Amino acid sequence: MQSSQKTGAKSYLITKTLDPENQETPIQFIHKDFVTEKLFYRRNHFSYPNFVSSFYWLSIGGLVNFSRTFSLEEIQALPSKTLKSVLECAGNKRGFFKPMVFGEQWQKGAISQGIWKGVSLRTMLRYTGVLEAAKEVVFEGYDFGVRTDSNDLTYFSRSLPIEKALHPDTLIAYEYNGKPLPFKHGFPLRLIVPEWYAMASVKWIKKITVIDHEFKGPFQAVDYVYYPKKDSDEGKLPVTTMKINSTIQQPIDRQILNTGFHTIAGIAWTGRGVITKIEVSVDGGMTWSFANLVQSPEKYAWVRWEYKWEVFEKGEYTILSRAMESEGGKQPKEAVWNRKGYGYNAIDTIKVKVE
Template identity: 65%
Template sequence: MKHFYQSEVKPYLITKSLNPENQETPIHFLNGDLVDEKLFYRRNHFSYPNFSSSFYFLPIVGLVHTPRTFSIQDLYSLPSRSIKMVLECSGDKRGLFEPKLFGEQWEKGAISQGIWKGVSLRTLLEHTGLVNSAKEFVFEAYDYGERPDSDSIFNFSRSLPIEKALEPDTIIAYEYNNQPIPFKHGFPLRLIVPGWYGMASVKWLKKITVIDKEFNGPFQTIDYVYYPNKENDNGKFPVTTVHVNSTIQYPLNSQLLHKGTYMIKGIAWTGNGRISKVEISIDDGQTWETCQLASAANKYSWISWNYKWEAVKKGEYTIKSKATDSQGNVQPSEPFWNRKGYGYNAIEKINVKVE
């Protein structure tokens, strides 16, 4: 059995921009289910925030009966919840859209996975109460700056509808993989919203405000919105749940191979249910075979898969992978085109040559 890549050299993130810092994971180097912080992709709209004494306290205000400010120590003392989950940028794979779209040209590595530990938001609300007219929770971050479309200064802020905010697995996290959350990934507190794209999991959480209407901040109503029409905003709708998806980690695209036996490997994930099946095609989609799943699929986390390929003939091959989840969602042959390039989940495809 041939393995595609083994090395003592440690991989590094792939830089897209430095200010703000945006770097993606070399997805083909990931082994196992937990991504070390050094290989955790970085997605920022602004420069990293500065620390202050108030950084360690979290106020919950607005339409609650008893507004309260929680300290880090308060959160540590409350019942905790740990969730192993995929965190995927909604722009992951944007660089694969044809024709090309404007925005950060992510390839396949704006995705990570780890174990987040914290307190359910609904647990915190047991200490504040909730007014009946409450409709949304607004999560304000400490990072701020100018947007390209405005001269105004904005904090990164996003909202969740009350139903999603009160799900038990929506947590205020303070640990990642059994360590304090790394600063570049939201220390000391980060909202974690399993099943939704990463923009919902607000980093460097500053304040939570409960409101009785729809939040209209620019990262809610301009960005992170699907625009299916190029010329106008007709039919727009918000980016929320992660689409069913898969990625081939080995072999690499455009790799030269010798005749022999290879283990094709990859990951698959979804925001809705669990992965139930991964199929692979060696002949550009003409025929499909079922892959071996590494373990039982878990809610929120990716699953590793593999397929043993006997490469007995020389030539060029188009290898494809296609995931199906427990809700019946299947990767489409073509991506859902949208003007800002969110949610790419077309059937995965690479090309290799056997010499």
């Protein structure tokens, strides 16, 4: 198996839209535990924000004992934490839903992984205190624009329930892969919420507000909601934890192969526990075999896996992968359809031809 890193060839993001910029990671060429800045997928609802000053301040207010404004230097001087975490767009693989749904038609590349350094939000809230009535924490970014369903200027804002906000691994991040956070990925500060889909990891954080009620912003109450029915809101649920999932990176779908030995390789991830097993089928799901995990599973991170395939009979083959995790979950045969196309996690499928 060859990759662009081994051959010296270059990989590029796969463009979906230019303004706002939405681009996929070429996931079939990623064979490391982290994705470089240039290949990390980009998901935006609005154009990139413009900072009018090089000075940066982050305010924390609302239901706190003491409102406070932190400079970037003060935040970077606080005790830090570093963790490896997947960021997956909730719409990753949306293009595979049947029947098709409206929205960005992501394939398999609206997912990346990095090593994030920052300050636990819990640590920062110790400086302000949190009142007993607090139920949620709202994060407002600097990015704004006009939504298609309104004529009002809207800032991208999301909230976390207080217990998730106070989890020690919920980070206010300022570094990515050992370097300052790139502007297109949220510089100078972004939220990192491990285990949740990436809409929760708000970029370009402008302010943080603690509230005593359910946040009703449009990116929480309208978007990033599972609507199981096409024509009504009955049974709707918020999008939160990432579903168990896997992706075959090599071979590439519709690739033509020679007879002989091949490596089937991919990644698997989950928002609950860790990945424990990967099964691969080379006969369309009639029989399954266990793949080898390339490294020990880590909480919050994807695991890379490989399966050695010996094939000497020419013809067309359907290759499948499915993951299992420590909390008992198993990747399903079919994803749960919803009209906004979130959380696609059906068994991954490719077809190859052996000549």
